Amino acid sequence: MDHITETCREIKDKLSAYLDGELETALCAEIEQHLRGCDNCRVMVDTLNKTITLYRNYGQDEVPPDAHTRLTRVLNLERLKMKIQQST
Numbered sequence: 001m002d003h004i005t006e007t008c009r010e011i012k013d014k015l016s017a018y019l020d021g022e023l024e025t026a027l028c029a030e031i032e033q034h035l036r037g038c039d040n041c042r043v044m045v046d047t048l049n050k051t052i053t054l055y056r057n058y059g060q061d062e063v064p065p066d067a068h069t070r071l072t073r074v075l076n077l078e079r080l081k082m083k084i085q086q087s088t
């Protein structure tokens with residue numbers, strides 16, 4: 001599935017507000033739910049996540065402190081990491 005829907009466009013528009021923690025909880029949940037089912041948007045978030053990690057590594061302060069946490073939660077990386085740790 002690689003077609004971009006109207007929802008994807010909306011998500012993209014809201015993503016920076018989402019990462020800044022400016023969205024209402026209901027909207028955040030909406031975005032997170034969409035991301036779970038949409039590869040396009042997950043790739044987009046994954047790219048953002050990597051970008052933020054890079055910024056962090058370079059000591060940039062303009063990245064909101066919550067952004068990485070939110071992205072990680074969205075991508076379920078913590079769960080994945082735990083799985084990897086458990087299987088090794």
Ligand SMILES: [Zn+2]
Binds near residue numbers: 005034039040
């Ligand atoms: Zn999408």
